[in-house]
Amino acid sequence: MRFAIALILSAAAFAQLPDAPGRELTQKICNNCHGPETFQSRRLNREGWEKVIDEMTSRGAQASDSDFDKIVDYLANVFGPNVNVNSAAAKELTESLGFSQEEADALIRYREKNGSFKTLDDVRKVPGISAAKIDAKKARIVF
Numbered sequence: 001m002r003f004a005i006a007l008i009l010s011a012a013a014f015a016q017l018p019d020a021p022g023r024e025l026t027q028k029i030c031n032n033c034h035g036p037e038t039f040q041s042r043r044l045n046r047e048g049w050e051k052v053i054d055e056m057t058s059r060g061a062q063a064s065d066s067d068f069d070k071i072v073d074y075l076a077n078v079f080g081p082n083v084n085v086n087s088a089a090a091k092e093l094t095e096s097l098g099f100s101q102e103e104a105d106a107l108i109r110y111r112e113k114n115g116s117f118k119t120l121d122d123v124r125k126v127p128g129i130s131a132a133k134i135d136a137k138k139a140r141i142v143f
């Protein structure tokens with residue numbers, strides 16, 4: 001029983017932050033004082049995350065400037081503004097989610113043909129969109 005609980009806890013700890021470049025660094029620096037639950041539900045643009053980092057350095061967070069840049073890149077990438085995949089235009093999909101033009105076009109074609117997406121699994125069914133890309137952005141995809 002205790003073993004099962006430990007397994008569940010470690011699986012939850014593992015699932016913490018979406019996988020994208022900069023995750024390990026962000027985990028290492030930001031988990032020094034509090035867990036990711038303190039910031040992972042926020043959706044901010046780059047400027048907003050820069051402000052958070054400024055505030056955290058004044059609270060004592062320490063890293064080199066280039067590491068903080070990488071952390072801002074990571075946070076703005078995975079916890080940037082939400083994108084509604086049922087209404088977003090191609091431009092929003094490419095600029096905000098980092099889809100290629102082909103991927104954005106494929107998503108829109110799929111949505112026109114099959115109706116609204118309801119879950120991430122629906123989005124994963126669109127032919128030609130990289131699953132890794134969807135997983136990296138999953139915190140920002142809304143329906």
Ligand code: HEC
Pocket residue numbers: 026029030031032033034038039042052053055056059060061062071
């Ligand atoms: C030196 C300690 C320390 C480090 C390192 C740190 N924080 Fe914080 N952070 C705090 C404290 C203290 C609070 C306020 C209490 C709380 O919510 O736990 C806080 C709160 C926050 C909040 C809530 C907003 C607020 O102003 O109350 C966010 C968002 C946040 N941190 C993000 C981050 C991110 C992102 C990182 C990694 C770059 C980070 N923190 C690293 C100390 C730290």
